[in-house]
Amino acid sequence: MQPLLAQACWDTLYMVGWSTLIAVVGGLPLGILLVLTDRGGLLQNVVANKVIGQVVNVARSLPFIILMVALMGFTRTITGTTIGVEAAIVPLAIGAIPFFARLVETAVREVDGGLVEAVQAMGGNTWTIVRKVLVPESLPSLIASATTTVVALIGYSAMAGTVGAGGLGDIAIRYGYQRFETGLMWITVAILAVVISLIQLAGDYAARGLHRRGAHSGAGPRLRLLRERQRAAAPAPEAGKREPAKTP
């Protein structure tokens, strides 16, 4: 039973890892393009914006299992097969690209327009603004978005079992649910919970670490204040000893 779970773990990580990578590579430019082409954007192009927006919306509204079946022809031309882990990566990645793109769009929109203006005033072009302002300034949010995408992909990957890709979700469905091996199902779910928690934790940690240098006023000074208060509190007993003599 253990080799089965180990193989499933590896399959899940393999599928999710590759599809996340492809989703980030494809979704990041798409999300940025959604912001740039929007009304008032640096590359304002209302038609392009509407087209990209609609494509993203349609892709996002397809249930994953249908997307997977619909993409079979495309998958075959790319991987040469419609079965197995490699074949699952294609629909996973394509399903995740618009998902991540929307998250990127939201993150990039949050960047202060004044920063864009400052770089324009320095003589920077649009590419410079994307590279030096939009991406670095929204990096904490982008990492949080990538984390969300990974977690969503782990969920999608459970359905990849239908094309024989295996993975933890597939074990839970086929062995646990369909063969009534409740114990195995719970173990799989527990492993998934642990994996997802770890990914979320790592993502949060990275995002916060990056964010802290920006908004240092968040955690740093508050801690310092606390320490000062403690220091101020320390000599208090001494003062307290004298004070009662005066106050009554």
Add this chain to the structure above:
Amino acid sequence: MITTTGLTKVYRSRGREVTALDGVDLHVREGEVFGVIGQSGAGKSSLIRCVNLLERPTAGTVTVAGQDLTALAGPGPRAGRELRTARSRIGMVFQHFNLLSSRTVQDNVELPLEILGKSGAERSRKALELLDLVGLADQAGAYPAQLSGGQKQRVGIARALAGDPKVLLSDEATSALDPETTRSILKLLRDLNRQLGLTVLLITHEMDVVKSVCDSAALMERGRIVESGTVGELLADPGSELAAALFPVTGAVSGDDRTVVDVTFQGEAATRPVISQLSRTYNIDISILGAAIDTVGGLQVGRMRIELPGRYEDNVVPIGFLREQGLQIDVLGREDVALAREGAVK
């Protein structure tokens, strides 16, 4: 150094048109600090943003350092290479600093140099030199969020100077700062103006800013320049709203038993104790009703409202004395007195 002619900016949104700039002619001389003052909504921000074409003017031209920027702009909304090169030679400082929070102070100052394609060693040398110039050499490794407002603006100024600009645009650079920090930032701007021969165009809604650093000023109202000139020229104009706002003096007007006179000081005459000389020479008692005197650009300028006993006719000689000293004298309320008399007769 900066010249705009017939600069017009009309914003269109949902069929409505808002004229932010209505034929602005501005001339900023090389090496001076020029202040544009006006209330919010007067078009100051549109004006300064049109100077480096962050905002495309609807009509009119902008010339900076002999280069017609409006001609470089091209038809589309995107800035072409030539315009971007021209912009890199114009520094700009913002009200909200606009520093990248993901970069350290030094990296923020290096950003314009990166855009100019300078090498790493050159960038860091120049950045440290500039940070030293604005007095922040010890904060090079800090992130903007760790700095105070005044320090952030110093970084903003260092960054604006990275491309060795001849012109610095300051968009309400001190409006988000407390009065003391405002003074230190203005002093820095003044020093840079002197040391580097930097031409500064600043916009502000605070009279104090104009008073403490500007050589010249212009007053904007509803998209137009209402008044403009050097501080001295403005002062010399008795009807100048800007001079009245810069050097406000109050007090009653002349009557039957007193003559109220506005004395405008500027240049050399301001350094002599004219009032006490007048008092001693003619043995008259002088009351000072109000005064506003300041050192602008190293020279004392200002206005004083004084009261001489007796009617205007009795004071012709002392007033002549003041005029001889090279002071500008405006006798207040003579017309008013005459009008009041007419009214009384009726």
